[in-house]
Amino acid sequence: MSKAKLRKFLLANTKEQVIDIMLELYDAKKEAKEYLEFYLSPNYSAELEKCKKIIENEFFPTRGCLKDPSFAKCRKIISDFRKLKPDPQDVADLMLFYIEQGCQFTIMYGDMWEQFYITMETNFEKAVNFIFINGLLLNYYERIESIIHSVDKCGWGFSDSLMDIYHKYR
Numbered sequence: 001m002s003k004a005k006l007r008k009f010l011l012a013n014t015k016e017q018v019i020d021i022m023l024e025l026y027d028a029k030k031e032a033k034e035y036l037e038f039y040l041s042p043n044y045s046a047e048l049e050k051c052k053k054i055i056e057n058e059f060f061p062t063r064g065c066l067k068d069p070s071f072a073k074c075r076k077i078i079s080d081f082r083k084l085k086p087d088p089q090d091v092a093d094l095m096l097f098y099i100e101q102g103c104q105f106t107i108m109y110g111d112m113w114e115q116f117y118i119t120m121e122t123n124f125e126k127a128v129n130f131i132f133i134n135g136l137l138l139n140y141y142e143r144i145e146s147i148i149h150s151v152d153k154c155g156w157g158f159s160d161s162l163m164d165i166y167h168k169y170r
Contacts, residue, residue: 022036038084042084044084044086044087044090045090047081047084047086048081048086048090048093048094051077051078051080051081051094052094052097054073054077055074055077055094055097055098055101056097056101058070058073058074058101059101059102059104059105060101060104060105066109069101069102069105071119071123074098075123077094078091078094078095078098081094088130088134088136089136089139091130092127092130092131092134092136092139092140095123095126095127095130095131096127096131096140096143096144096147098123098127099120099123099124099127099147100147100150102116102119102120102123103120103147103150103151103154104150106120106151106154106158107150107151107154111154111155112155117154117155117158117161120158121158121161121162121165124147124162124165125165128144128165128166128168128169129169131144131169132169137169137170141170144166145166147162148162148163148166
């Protein structure tokens, strides 16, 4: 269904019917409930910390055994956070946090598979590009350089690739 069709449907209903639909949606879907609760009482810093905790848990689970992190889940967390329209600094912080977790993971557990590094490089470029487009490079250059230097001894030319990406934006 398109937004136009949904809009037409909602306009054809009374205010009470729309309220009933919203309440039904609230009860039916966990994601809808979370979104509506956030919409009514937004707390970006709490949401940012919640997202960071989920990403951190992907790389360093607090329970259970170590597993390969789900990059798709991490990207979805970032994407969902962006949909809440937070301050760009919060988005940049979360994007860099994701990269930092990946770097810490490879530092702790040794060389990773090639696709791991390719994924980290791709997301690093997205983060640096976002930071550059939003005029935040001065706020984050030290953190970016720290990420790059933290992986100096990692395999597959990972540090060099991150440095090359960073220099495109400097």
